[in-house]
Amino acid sequence: MIPTAITLVLAALGATASPVEPRAADGLNTRAVAAGKQYFGSATDNGELTDSAYVAGLSNTADFGQITPGNSMKWDTIEPSRGTFNYANGDVIANLAAKNGQYLRCHTLVWYNQLPSWVTNGGFDNATLISILKNHITNEVTHYKGKCLHWDVVNEALNEDGTYRTNVFYNTIGPAYIPIAFAAAAAADPSAKLYYNDYNIEAAGAKSTGAQNIVKLVKAYGAKIDGVGMQAHLIVGSTGSESVSAWTTNMNAFTALGVDVAITELDIRTNTPATAAAVTQQAKDYATVIQGCKAVARCVGMTIWDYTDKYSWIPSVFSGQGAALPWDENLNKKAAVYDAMMSAWGTGTGTTPTATPTASVPASSTTTTAAPATSSAASGGTVPKWGQCGGIGWTGPTQCVAGTTCTKGNDYYSQCL
Numbered sequence: 525m526i527p528t529a530i531t532l533v534l535a536a537l538g539a540t541a542s543p544v545e546p547r548a549a550d551g552l553n554t555r556a557v558a559a560g561k562q563y564f565g566s567a568t569d570n571g572e573l574t575d576s577a578y579v580a581g582l583s584n585t586a587d588f589g590q591i592t593p594g595n596s597m598k599w600d601t602i603e604p605s606r607g608t609f610n611y612a613n614g615d616v617i618a619n620l621a622a623k624n625g626q627y628l629r630c631h632t633l634v635w636y637n638q639l640p641s642w643v644t645n646g647g648f649d650n651a652t653l654i655s656i657l658k659n660h661i662t663n664e665v666t667h668y669k670g671k672c673l674h675w676d677v678v679n680e681a682l683n684e685d686g687t688y689r690t691n692v693f694y695n696t697i698g699p700a701y702i703p704i705a706f707a708a709a710a711a712a713d714p715s716a717k718l719y720y721n722d723y724n725i726e727a728a729g730a731k732s733t734g735a736q737n738i739v740k741l742v743k744a745y746g747a748k749i750d751g752v753g754m755q756a757h758l759i760v761g762s763t764g765s766e767s768v769s770a771w772t773t774n775m776n777a778f779t780a781l782g783v784d785v786a787i788t789e790l791d792i793r794t795n796t797p798a799t800a801a802a803v804t805q806q807a808k809d810y811a812t813v814i815q816g817c818k819a820v821a822r823c824v825g826m827t828i829w830d831y832t833d834k835y836s837w838i839p840s841v842f843s844g845q846g847a848a849l850p851w852d853e854n855l856n857k858k859a860a861v862y863d864a865m866m867s868a869w870g871t872g873t874g875t876t877p878t879a880t881p882t883a884s885v886p887a888s889s890t891t892t893t894a895a896p897a898t899s900s901a902a903s904g905g906t907v908p909k910w911g912q913c914g915g916i917g918w919t920g921p922t923q924c925v926a927g928t929t930c931t932k933g934n935d936y937y938s939q940c941l
């Protein structure tokens with residue numbers, strides 16, 4: 525064996541060489557962690573998991589320290605008919621994350637889309653739909669208890685102007701469906717971090733303000749919300765890529781409310797076939813997003829919405845567009861894009877670490893779980909603050925002003941916003 529400089533020095537000192545700690549392989553995740561983030565990850569889906577080359581890439585924890593199921597934890601998969609729960613596909617992805625030692629972001633509990641028609645068209649009244657909502661969340665979050673680093677509790681509740689999107693939950697329950705959902709998720713798994721998730725909230729504007737109002741709403745109800753997920757389905761050279769400071773200014777508006785932020789579904793699409801100029805711009809855009817997250821301590825991690833164009837959702841939804849991810853359709857890295865992302869993460873000069881590095885189990889929550897605001901008004905009583913008079917069983921006037929008196933009501937949350 526040829527002695528190294530280190531062994532020669534140790535021998536001169538009369539010491540023996542001890543095994544050197546292996547260095548983590550270099551990749552997007554290891555660089556994100558070195559920059560103080562919890563993870564860099566990718567979405568995936570069950571159909572893709574028969575592709576062994578794809579799975580090998582996804583399981584490379586140097587690049588991916590976290591995975592998100594693209595579809596298999598959504599309502600239409602989990603509870604396709606009332607009271608029938610199907611966890612087979614979700615479990616496959618949860619088990620893959622555990623096997624690989626990757627965090628799991630769980631997506632999503634309440635979304636107007638991919639919602640079975642028995643919910644959408646069921647014609648349920650307020651009390652029944654609240655019961656259905658809580659039962660779905662309680663069952664699913666309990667099933668995955670201890671496995672989800674984050675839950676996207678509510679997905680896409682807003683219109684572009686920041687007003688509430690009409691959907692069966694909003695139309696029947698009112699905005700209170702959002703805090704009800706967060707309270708149910710917190711009760712079922714107190715250690716999971718609970719997120720509101722949406723698109724087009726990556727830049728300041730009416731929709732971003734609307735998402736900030738959702739954070740305030742959930743907190744006003746006494747329920748727990750830990751973070752806001754910025755989906756970031758972006759377009760090359762367009763919104764979301766203007767500047768690092770645009771990202772940080774907007775993210776800081778959320779963190780000022782006491783919540784984390786995460787980039788949850790990043791892809792940056794272009795017209796296909798992609799031109800060389802588009803790829804050059806795309807590389808810059810990915811770098812801008814990373815630099816924005818890197819500059820904000822409470823931006824805890826970043827997820828791309830699958831890692832390869834081979835399995836991207838974009839071409840099926842946005843006709844004529846695609847080429848949105850850092851790996852091409854042949855599972856090869858796009859060198860310019862990948863290298864720009866690596867450079868943007870840098871080699872360890874990031875913001876203050878917010879959590880432990882990659883592990884197979886989620887880091888425990890450090891956020892205090894506030895008890896849901898319960899009504900003291902089963903048969904009369906004073907409303908301690910607005911919003912607590914009403915809810916399930918409430919048939920009296922919807923008075924939501926502190927100091928008013930409830931004469932009926934047997935559950936928390938009202939429609940009084």
Ligand SMILES: O[C@@H]1[C@@H](O)[C@H](O[C@@H]2CO[C@@H](O[C@@H]3CO[C@@H](O[C@@H]4CO[C@@H](O)[C@H](O)[C@H]4O)[C@H](O)[C@H]3O)[C@H](O)[C@H]2O)OC[C@H]1O
Pocket residue numbers: 594595637679723724755757758759789837
């Ligand atoms: O297999 C796919 C799944 O991958 C897919 O997952 C969802 C994809 O993204 C999220 O929902 C979409 C977010 O983007 C919206 O379009 C935006 C319109 O404004 C544009 O400016 C912006 O760039 C666009 O992103 C879509 O309308 C949303 O559906 C959702 O959170 C994921 O679950 O779901 C469908 C499956 O077939």
